[in-house]
Amino acid sequence: MALQSLDILRRSATTTPSPQQRQMTEVAKLIDVTKCIGCKACQSACQEWNDLREEIGINEGSYQNPHDLTANSWTLMRFAETEQNGTLEWLIRKDGCMHCADPGCLKACPSPGAIVQYSNGIVDFHEEHCIGCGYCIAGCPFDIPRLSKKDSKVYKCTLCSDRVAVGLEPACIKACPTQALVFGSKEDMIEHANDRITDLRERGFENAGLYDPAGVGGTHVMYVLHHADQPQLYNDLPKDPTISPVVSVWKGIMKPLATAAMALTALAGFFHYVTVGPNETEGDDEEHSA
Amino acid sequence: MSATTRPSLLLPRYSAGQRLNHWITAITFLLLTFSGLALFHPSLFWFTQFFGGGTWTRILHPYIGVVMFVSFSLLALQFWRHNLLSRNDLHWLKQIKDVVRNREDRLPEVDRYNAGQKLLFWTMIATIPTLLITGVVIWRPWFAPYFAIDTVRIAALVHAVCAFVMISGIIVHIYAALWIKGTIGAMVRGTVTRAWAAKHHPGWYRRVLRGEDH
Numbered sequence: 001m002a003l004q005s006l007d008i009l010r011r012s013a014t015t016t017p018s019p020q021q022r023q024m025t026e027v028a029k030l031i032d033v034t035k036c037i038g039c040k041a042c043q044s045a046c047q048e049w050n051d052l053r054e055e056i057g058i059n060e061g062s063y064q065n066p067h068d069l070t071a072n073s074w075t076l077m078r079f080a081e082t083e084q085n086g087t088l089e090w091l092i093r094k095d096g097c098m099h100c101a102d103p104g105c106l107k108a109c110p111s112p113g114a115i116v117q118y119s120n121g122i123v124d125f126h127e128e129h130c131i132g133c134g135y136c137i138a139g140c141p142f143d144i145p146r147l148s149k150k151d152s153k154v155y156k157c158t159l160c161s162d163r164v165a166v167g168l169e170p171a172c173i174k175a176c177p178t179q180a181l182v183f184g185s186k187e188d189m190i191e192h193a194n195d196r197i198t199d200l201r202e203r204g205f206e207n208a209g210l211y212d213p214a215g216v217g218g219t220h221v222m223y224v225l226h227h228a229d230q231p232q233l234y235n236d237l238p239k240d241p242t243i244s245p246v247v248s249v250w251k252g253i254m255k256p257l258a259t260a261a262m263a264l265t266a267l268a269g270f271f272h273y274v275t276v277g278p279n280e281t282e283g284d285d286e287e288h289s290a
Numbered sequence: 291m292s293a294t295t296r297p298s299l300l301l302p303r304y305s306a307g308q309r310l311n312h313w314i315t316a317i318t319f320l321l322l323t324f325s326g327l328a329l330f331h332p333s334l335f336w337f338t339q340f341f342g343g344g345t346w347t348r349i350l351h352p353y354i355g356v357v358m359f360v361s362f363s364l365l366a367l368q369f370w371r372h373n374l375l376s377r378n379d380l381h382w383l384k385q386i387k388d389v390v391r392n393r394e395d396r397l398p399e400v401d402r403y404n405a406g407q408k409l410l411f412w413t414m415i416a417t418i419p420t421l422l423i424t425g426v427v428i429w430r431p432w433f434a435p436y437f438a439i440d441t442v443r444i445a446a447l448v449h450a451v452c453a454f455v456m457i458s459g460i461i462v463h464i465y466a467a468l469w470i471k472g473t474i475g476a477m478v479r480g481t482v483t484r485a486w487a488a489k490h491h492p493g494w495y496r497r498v499l500r501g502e503d504h
Contacts, residue, residue, distance in 0.1 A: 250447040269462070
């Protein structure tokens, strides 16, 4: 939904290059889970900036509120309790779109331009082109897009593409009181994360590390995790996310091959007709005249 | 042969009800093919224009699919008995070269349907119910949310594969009707000529003359 139109790296259901003359610096949001206090200021800021409000729900015995991402809630603090190294740990992860370099949603989308990926790495939905088929939901390895009950369009975090386009940081970053959220070039964010990881390792978190999964080409939202060896501890953050092979076959190899095969079948029929010719019944004329 | 028995030149092959049933299936098939292909390959997305845009295409496709399933089921109930494979059918398939080169005189005797028609029938029997089941699984917003995401993914792929097989089969079916002259009338007016029956379906023709089948 942003103003950037010269830097479209990829566009859903489009087979020719999109306008991409302008090359932007790759950006990233770094979520330092080890610094997060679960205050949900980012959740509020997201709703505030995007002018959306979540419905008032019910308490089910968890700090998590709402219980899941929705078409109104594009980011959500997920709370998990686990025992690690003999002590209770309360792990809080800010969930939302990861802005994959190889986005499964974009690969699956059948509507031209409903999903775009900018050269700065942001993956954005253009809801006015969305047809509501939900293929992006099947394509996403992180279970992020949400189909609105109100209009049957999908919604998710835009990484504040409208703010980033005019040189601002995403709303959630601005609201974070502990600097658990930082935003900048992807290169800088990796460097910043490495400093944090060195620090965490010195303090006894031997498996601290960066979550920037290679299976989806890396992401433009990254996590610093105390237990990078077990991302599933953080409310089932996938260990090695990739676009499902089923989706890859369906929206990869099969799409051109099956289309070509159907066209060739029809063409073969035509060529058969003009070479072998029709199969006519002799004697029909005789009968007609009789 | 027909010169001696000439009470009526045309033989009834399909009743008005069967023709209506066939064409409801055919029209819904075409609507489904165009709306489905529109969402399958980007180069065909413009087919959505026939349905009032992408969103209407997405909304209409599954409902049309249910109509086709019901309509095809009625056809299948009437025709399955005629489509049981016989030993002659295997020989017919082995001599497929004679079939495509119009050397029909060399082929084993065909009854009401030839082996190609029968295989098409069973292909439809396999694909159409599968398309219905997988279609329900990926049907948004109504049913897809009730299935696990991996189930939805597999259903989407199986739906596409079955549609591909079905569309390819129907292309052959349509071509065969155009290629074998005198066939279209069977499904439009319900009748075929005696010569047509004697040439393409001699087994059926003999039984019709004996008053066994129509």
